[in-house]
Amino acid sequence: MKISIIYHSESGNTREVAEIIKDGCLKVEKVEVKTMSIDEFEPEFINSSQTIILGSPTYSGDISWQLKSFLDQNKKIDYKGKLGAVFATENFIGGGADNALLTMISHLLVKGMLVYSAGAAAGHPYTHFGVVCIQAGSESQKERAAIFGRRIAQKTVELFK
Ligand SMILES: Cc1cc2nc3c(=O)[nH]c(=O)nc-3n(C[C@H](O)[C@H](O)[C@H](O)COP(=O)(O)O)c2cc1C
Structure with missing residues:
Protein backbone atom coordinates (compact mmCIF):
# COMPACT_ATOMS: atom_id res chain seq x y z
CA MET A 1 0.00 0.00 0.00
CA LYS A 2 1.28 3.45 -0.87
CA ILE A 3 0.43 6.77 0.72
CA SER A 4 1.50 10.12 -0.76
CA ILE A 5 1.60 13.13 1.53
CA ILE A 6 1.58 16.27 -0.63
CA TYR A 7 1.96 19.70 0.94
CA HIS A 8 2.78 23.33 0.34
CA SER A 9 5.16 24.92 2.87
CA GLU A 10 7.10 28.21 2.75
CA SER A 11 8.57 28.43 6.24
CA LYS A 22 4.28 10.09 7.83
CA ASP A 23 5.77 8.62 11.04
CA GLY A 24 2.23 7.86 12.20
CA CYS A 25 1.38 6.13 8.89
CA LEU A 26 4.52 4.01 9.20
CA LYS A 27 3.21 2.47 12.44
CA VAL A 28 0.99 0.37 10.18
CA GLU A 29 2.52 -2.67 8.49
CA LYS A 30 2.73 -3.00 4.70
CA VAL A 31 2.55 0.75 4.12
CA GLU A 32 5.04 2.77 2.06
CA VAL A 33 4.85 6.55 2.53
CA LYS A 34 6.44 9.52 0.77
CA THR A 35 6.16 13.19 1.71
CA MET A 36 6.38 15.57 -1.25
CA SER A 37 6.24 19.30 -1.63
CA ILE A 38 4.11 20.69 -4.47
CA ASP A 39 7.38 22.06 -5.89
CA GLU A 40 9.01 18.63 -6.02
CA PHE A 41 6.49 15.84 -6.36
CA GLU A 42 6.67 12.40 -7.94
CA PRO A 43 3.66 11.75 -10.20
CA GLU A 44 4.56 8.07 -10.59
CA PHE A 45 4.55 7.40 -6.84
CA ILE A 46 1.39 9.46 -6.37
CA ASN A 47 -0.48 7.75 -9.18
CA SER A 48 0.37 4.32 -7.80
CA SER A 49 -0.73 5.37 -4.29
CA GLN A 50 -4.01 4.23 -2.77
CA THR A 51 -4.16 7.34 -0.58
CA ILE A 52 -3.26 11.03 -0.85
CA ILE A 53 -2.96 13.20 2.26
CA LEU A 54 -2.96 16.90 1.38
CA GLY A 55 -1.59 19.71 3.57
CA SER A 56 -1.62 23.50 3.43
CA PRO A 57 -0.66 26.50 5.52
CA THR A 58 -3.64 28.76 6.24
CA TYR A 59 -3.58 31.97 4.20
CA SER A 60 -6.31 34.51 4.96
CA GLY A 61 -8.45 31.80 6.51
CA ASP A 62 -8.16 29.42 3.57
CA ILE A 63 -5.63 27.28 1.66
CA SER A 64 -2.53 28.95 0.23
CA TRP A 65 -2.76 30.31 -3.30
CA GLN A 66 0.16 28.06 -4.20
CA LEU A 67 -1.75 24.90 -3.24
CA LYS A 68 -4.90 26.17 -4.99
CA SER A 69 -2.86 26.77 -8.13
CA PHE A 70 -1.34 23.26 -7.88
CA LEU A 71 -4.77 21.68 -7.48
CA ASP A 72 -6.27 23.67 -10.35
CA GLN A 73 -3.42 23.45 -12.82
CA ASN A 74 -1.59 20.18 -12.29
CA LYS A 75 -2.74 17.58 -14.79
CA LYS A 76 -0.18 14.88 -13.98
CA ILE A 77 -1.99 13.41 -11.00
CA ASP A 78 -4.77 10.86 -11.20
CA TYR A 79 -6.89 11.37 -8.09
CA LYS A 80 -9.94 9.29 -8.92
CA GLY A 81 -10.96 6.50 -6.56
CA LYS A 82 -8.16 7.18 -4.08
CA LEU A 83 -8.67 7.77 -0.37
CA GLY A 84 -8.07 11.42 0.59
CA ALA A 85 -7.33 13.14 3.91
CA VAL A 86 -6.24 16.67 4.82
CA PHE A 87 -4.23 18.71 7.34
CA ALA A 88 -3.40 22.39 7.82
CA THR A 89 -1.23 24.67 9.91
CA GLU A 90 -2.09 28.15 11.15
CA ASN A 91 -0.60 30.78 13.47
CA PHE A 92 -3.37 30.91 16.06
CA ILE A 93 -6.54 29.12 17.14
CA GLY A 94 -9.39 30.47 15.03
CA GLY A 95 -7.02 31.50 12.23
CA GLY A 96 -9.16 29.69 9.67
CA ALA A 97 -7.47 26.29 9.36
CA ASP A 98 -10.81 24.46 9.58
CA ASN A 99 -11.95 26.43 6.55
CA ALA A 100 -8.71 25.49 4.76
CA LEU A 101 -9.45 21.82 5.55
CA LEU A 102 -12.95 22.14 4.08
CA THR A 103 -11.58 23.79 0.93
CA MET A 104 -9.12 20.91 0.45
CA ILE A 105 -11.92 18.39 1.09
CA SER A 106 -14.00 20.12 -1.62
CA HIS A 107 -11.14 19.80 -4.11
CA LEU A 108 -10.69 16.11 -3.29
CA LEU A 109 -14.42 15.42 -3.71
CA VAL A 110 -14.51 17.24 -7.04
CA LYS A 111 -11.59 15.11 -8.20
CA GLY A 112 -13.51 11.92 -7.41
CA MET A 113 -11.75 10.86 -4.24
CA LEU A 114 -13.12 9.09 -1.15
CA VAL A 115 -12.57 11.49 1.74
CA TYR A 116 -11.85 10.31 5.30
CA SER A 117 -10.83 12.01 8.55
CA ALA A 118 -11.39 9.19 11.07
CA GLY A 119 -13.81 11.68 12.65
CA ALA A 120 -15.36 11.50 16.08
CA ALA A 121 -16.15 7.84 15.36
CA ALA A 122 -12.53 6.93 16.07
CA GLY A 123 -12.78 8.36 19.62
CA HIS A 124 -10.14 10.51 21.32
CA PRO A 125 -8.34 12.43 20.01
CA TYR A 126 -11.08 13.71 17.71
CA THR A 127 -10.19 14.89 14.22
CA HIS A 128 -13.37 16.27 12.70
CA PHE A 129 -12.23 17.42 9.27
CA GLY A 130 -8.51 16.64 9.50
CA VAL A 131 -5.50 17.60 11.57
CA VAL A 132 -4.70 21.21 12.52
CA CYS A 133 -1.45 22.36 14.11
CA ILE A 134 -0.53 25.81 15.37
CA GLN A 135 2.65 26.42 13.34
CA ALA A 136 4.54 23.11 13.60
CA GLY A 137 2.36 21.98 16.54
CA SER A 138 2.57 21.72 20.32
CA GLU A 139 3.51 18.32 21.76
CA SER A 140 -0.15 17.29 22.00
CA GLN A 141 -0.88 18.54 18.47
CA LYS A 142 2.08 16.54 17.17
CA GLU A 143 0.75 13.47 18.93
CA ARG A 144 -2.66 14.01 17.31
CA ALA A 145 -0.99 14.36 13.90
CA ALA A 146 0.82 11.04 14.36
CA ILE A 147 -2.39 9.31 15.48
CA PHE A 148 -4.18 10.81 12.46
CA GLY A 149 -1.50 9.36 10.17
CA ARG A 150 -1.86 5.93 11.77
CA ARG A 151 -5.64 6.01 11.39
CA ILE A 152 -5.46 7.02 7.72
CA ALA A 153 -2.95 4.24 7.05
CA GLN A 154 -5.14 1.70 8.87
CA LYS A 155 -8.12 2.74 6.73
CA THR A 156 -5.98 2.49 3.59
CA VAL A 157 -5.07 -1.12 4.38
CA GLU A 158 -8.65 -1.95 5.36
CA LEU A 159 -10.10 -0.55 2.13
CA PHE A 160 -7.50 -1.56 -0.45
CA LYS A 161 -6.06 -4.87 0.83
C1 LIG B 1 0.16 35.26 3.26
C2 LIG B 1 -0.06 34.60 4.59
C3 LIG B 1 -1.33 34.58 5.14
C4 LIG B 1 -1.56 33.96 6.37
N1 LIG B 1 -2.83 33.95 6.88
C5 LIG B 1 -3.06 33.32 8.06
C6 LIG B 1 -4.38 33.25 8.59
O1 LIG B 1 -5.35 33.73 8.01
N2 LIG B 1 -4.55 32.63 9.78
C7 LIG B 1 -3.51 32.09 10.49
O2 LIG B 1 -3.73 31.55 11.57
N3 LIG B 1 -2.25 32.11 9.98
C8 LIG B 1 -2.01 32.71 8.79
N4 LIG B 1 -0.74 32.71 8.27
C9 LIG B 1 0.31 31.97 8.99
C10 LIG B 1 0.58 30.58 8.39
O3 LIG B 1 -0.62 29.88 8.09
C11 LIG B 1 1.39 29.71 9.36
O4 LIG B 1 2.53 30.36 9.83
C12 LIG B 1 1.75 28.40 8.70
O5 LIG B 1 2.12 27.47 9.68
C13 LIG B 1 2.89 28.57 7.70
O6 LIG B 1 3.18 27.32 7.14
P1 LIG B 1 4.57 26.97 6.45
O7 LIG B 1 5.65 27.20 7.50
O8 LIG B 1 4.45 25.54 6.09
O9 LIG B 1 4.73 27.87 5.28
C14 LIG B 1 -0.49 33.34 7.07
C15 LIG B 1 0.80 33.36 6.51
C16 LIG B 1 1.02 33.98 5.29
C17 LIG B 1 2.41 33.97 4.70
Whole structure:
Protein backbone atom coordinates (compact mmCIF):
# COMPACT_ATOMS: atom_id res chain seq x y z
CA MET A 1 0.00 0.00 0.00
CA LYS A 2 1.28 3.45 -0.87
CA ILE A 3 0.43 6.77 0.72
CA SER A 4 1.50 10.12 -0.76
CA ILE A 5 1.60 13.13 1.53
CA ILE A 6 1.58 16.27 -0.63
CA TYR A 7 1.96 19.70 0.94
CA HIS A 8 2.78 23.33 0.34
CA SER A 9 5.16 24.92 2.87
CA GLU A 10 7.10 28.21 2.75
CA SER A 11 8.57 28.43 6.24
CA GLY A 12 8.63 24.72 7.13
CA ASN A 13 5.72 24.23 9.55
CA THR A 14 3.49 22.29 7.18
CA ARG A 15 6.47 20.23 6.04
CA GLU A 16 7.24 19.31 9.67
CA VAL A 17 3.66 18.23 10.28
CA ALA A 18 3.76 16.18 7.05
CA GLU A 19 6.76 14.28 8.45
CA ILE A 20 4.94 13.61 11.74
CA ILE A 21 1.91 12.28 9.85
CA LYS A 22 4.28 10.09 7.83
CA ASP A 23 5.77 8.62 11.04
CA GLY A 24 2.23 7.86 12.20
CA CYS A 25 1.38 6.13 8.89
CA LEU A 26 4.52 4.01 9.20
CA LYS A 27 3.21 2.47 12.44
CA VAL A 28 0.99 0.37 10.18
CA GLU A 29 2.52 -2.67 8.49
CA LYS A 30 2.73 -3.00 4.70
CA VAL A 31 2.55 0.75 4.12
CA GLU A 32 5.04 2.77 2.06
CA VAL A 33 4.85 6.55 2.53
CA LYS A 34 6.44 9.52 0.77
CA THR A 35 6.16 13.19 1.71
CA MET A 36 6.38 15.57 -1.25
CA SER A 37 6.24 19.30 -1.63
CA ILE A 38 4.11 20.69 -4.47
CA ASP A 39 7.38 22.06 -5.89
CA GLU A 40 9.01 18.63 -6.02
CA PHE A 41 6.49 15.84 -6.36
CA GLU A 42 6.67 12.40 -7.94
CA PRO A 43 3.66 11.75 -10.20
CA GLU A 44 4.56 8.07 -10.59
CA PHE A 45 4.55 7.40 -6.84
CA ILE A 46 1.39 9.46 -6.37
CA ASN A 47 -0.48 7.75 -9.18
CA SER A 48 0.37 4.32 -7.80
CA SER A 49 -0.73 5.37 -4.29
CA GLN A 50 -4.01 4.23 -2.77
CA THR A 51 -4.16 7.34 -0.58
CA ILE A 52 -3.26 11.03 -0.85
CA ILE A 53 -2.96 13.20 2.26
CA LEU A 54 -2.96 16.90 1.38
CA GLY A 55 -1.59 19.71 3.57
CA SER A 56 -1.62 23.50 3.43
CA PRO A 57 -0.66 26.50 5.52
CA THR A 58 -3.64 28.76 6.24
CA TYR A 59 -3.58 31.97 4.20
CA SER A 60 -6.31 34.51 4.96
CA GLY A 61 -8.45 31.80 6.51
CA ASP A 62 -8.16 29.42 3.57
CA ILE A 63 -5.63 27.28 1.66
CA SER A 64 -2.53 28.95 0.23
CA TRP A 65 -2.76 30.31 -3.30
CA GLN A 66 0.16 28.06 -4.20
CA LEU A 67 -1.75 24.90 -3.24
CA LYS A 68 -4.90 26.17 -4.99
CA SER A 69 -2.86 26.77 -8.13
CA PHE A 70 -1.34 23.26 -7.88
CA LEU A 71 -4.77 21.68 -7.48
CA ASP A 72 -6.27 23.67 -10.35
CA GLN A 73 -3.42 23.45 -12.82
CA ASN A 74 -1.59 20.18 -12.29
CA LYS A 75 -2.74 17.58 -14.79
CA LYS A 76 -0.18 14.88 -13.98
CA ILE A 77 -1.99 13.41 -11.00
CA ASP A 78 -4.77 10.86 -11.20
CA TYR A 79 -6.89 11.37 -8.09
CA LYS A 80 -9.94 9.29 -8.92
CA GLY A 81 -10.96 6.50 -6.56
CA LYS A 82 -8.16 7.18 -4.08
CA LEU A 83 -8.67 7.77 -0.37
CA GLY A 84 -8.07 11.42 0.59
CA ALA A 85 -7.33 13.14 3.91
CA VAL A 86 -6.24 16.67 4.82
CA PHE A 87 -4.23 18.71 7.34
CA ALA A 88 -3.40 22.39 7.82
CA THR A 89 -1.23 24.67 9.91
CA GLU A 90 -2.09 28.15 11.15
CA ASN A 91 -0.60 30.78 13.47
CA PHE A 92 -3.37 30.91 16.06
CA ILE A 93 -6.54 29.12 17.14
CA GLY A 94 -9.39 30.47 15.03
CA GLY A 95 -7.02 31.50 12.23
CA GLY A 96 -9.16 29.69 9.67
CA ALA A 97 -7.47 26.29 9.36
CA ASP A 98 -10.81 24.46 9.58
CA ASN A 99 -11.95 26.43 6.55
CA ALA A 100 -8.71 25.49 4.76
CA LEU A 101 -9.45 21.82 5.55
CA LEU A 102 -12.95 22.14 4.08
CA THR A 103 -11.58 23.79 0.93
CA MET A 104 -9.12 20.91 0.45
CA ILE A 105 -11.92 18.39 1.09
CA SER A 106 -14.00 20.12 -1.62
CA HIS A 107 -11.14 19.80 -4.11
CA LEU A 108 -10.69 16.11 -3.29
CA LEU A 109 -14.42 15.42 -3.71
CA VAL A 110 -14.51 17.24 -7.04
CA LYS A 111 -11.59 15.11 -8.20
CA GLY A 112 -13.51 11.92 -7.41
CA MET A 113 -11.75 10.86 -4.24
CA LEU A 114 -13.12 9.09 -1.15
CA VAL A 115 -12.57 11.49 1.74
CA TYR A 116 -11.85 10.31 5.30
CA SER A 117 -10.83 12.01 8.55
CA ALA A 118 -11.39 9.19 11.07
CA GLY A 119 -13.81 11.68 12.65
CA ALA A 120 -15.36 11.50 16.08
CA ALA A 121 -16.15 7.84 15.36
CA ALA A 122 -12.53 6.93 16.07
CA GLY A 123 -12.78 8.36 19.62
CA HIS A 124 -10.14 10.51 21.32
CA PRO A 125 -8.34 12.43 20.01
CA TYR A 126 -11.08 13.71 17.71
CA THR A 127 -10.19 14.89 14.22
CA HIS A 128 -13.37 16.27 12.70
CA PHE A 129 -12.23 17.42 9.27
CA GLY A 130 -8.51 16.64 9.50
CA VAL A 131 -5.50 17.60 11.57
CA VAL A 132 -4.70 21.21 12.52
CA CYS A 133 -1.45 22.36 14.11
CA ILE A 134 -0.53 25.81 15.37
CA GLN A 135 2.65 26.42 13.34
CA ALA A 136 4.54 23.11 13.60
CA GLY A 137 2.36 21.98 16.54
CA SER A 138 2.57 21.72 20.32
CA GLU A 139 3.51 18.32 21.76
CA SER A 140 -0.15 17.29 22.00
CA GLN A 141 -0.88 18.54 18.47
CA LYS A 142 2.08 16.54 17.17
CA GLU A 143 0.75 13.47 18.93
CA ARG A 144 -2.66 14.01 17.31
CA ALA A 145 -0.99 14.36 13.90
CA ALA A 146 0.82 11.04 14.36
CA ILE A 147 -2.39 9.31 15.48
CA PHE A 148 -4.18 10.81 12.46
CA GLY A 149 -1.50 9.36 10.17
CA ARG A 150 -1.86 5.93 11.77
CA ARG A 151 -5.64 6.01 11.39
CA ILE A 152 -5.46 7.02 7.72
CA ALA A 153 -2.95 4.24 7.05
CA GLN A 154 -5.14 1.70 8.87
CA LYS A 155 -8.12 2.74 6.73
CA THR A 156 -5.98 2.49 3.59
CA VAL A 157 -5.07 -1.12 4.38
CA GLU A 158 -8.65 -1.95 5.36
CA LEU A 159 -10.10 -0.55 2.13
CA PHE A 160 -7.50 -1.56 -0.45
CA LYS A 161 -6.06 -4.87 0.83
C1 LIG B 1 0.16 35.26 3.26
C2 LIG B 1 -0.06 34.60 4.59
C3 LIG B 1 -1.33 34.58 5.14
C4 LIG B 1 -1.56 33.96 6.37
N1 LIG B 1 -2.83 33.95 6.88
C5 LIG B 1 -3.06 33.32 8.06
C6 LIG B 1 -4.38 33.25 8.59
O1 LIG B 1 -5.35 33.73 8.01
N2 LIG B 1 -4.55 32.63 9.78
C7 LIG B 1 -3.51 32.09 10.49
O2 LIG B 1 -3.73 31.55 11.57
N3 LIG B 1 -2.25 32.11 9.98
C8 LIG B 1 -2.01 32.71 8.79
N4 LIG B 1 -0.74 32.71 8.27
C9 LIG B 1 0.31 31.97 8.99
C10 LIG B 1 0.58 30.58 8.39
O3 LIG B 1 -0.62 29.88 8.09
C11 LIG B 1 1.39 29.71 9.36
O4 LIG B 1 2.53 30.36 9.83
C12 LIG B 1 1.75 28.40 8.70
O5 LIG B 1 2.12 27.47 9.68
C13 LIG B 1 2.89 28.57 7.70
O6 LIG B 1 3.18 27.32 7.14
P1 LIG B 1 4.57 26.97 6.45
O7 LIG B 1 5.65 27.20 7.50
O8 LIG B 1 4.45 25.54 6.09
O9 LIG B 1 4.73 27.87 5.28
C14 LIG B 1 -0.49 33.34 7.07
C15 LIG B 1 0.80 33.36 6.51
C16 LIG B 1 1.02 33.98 5.29
C17 LIG B 1 2.41 33.97 4.70
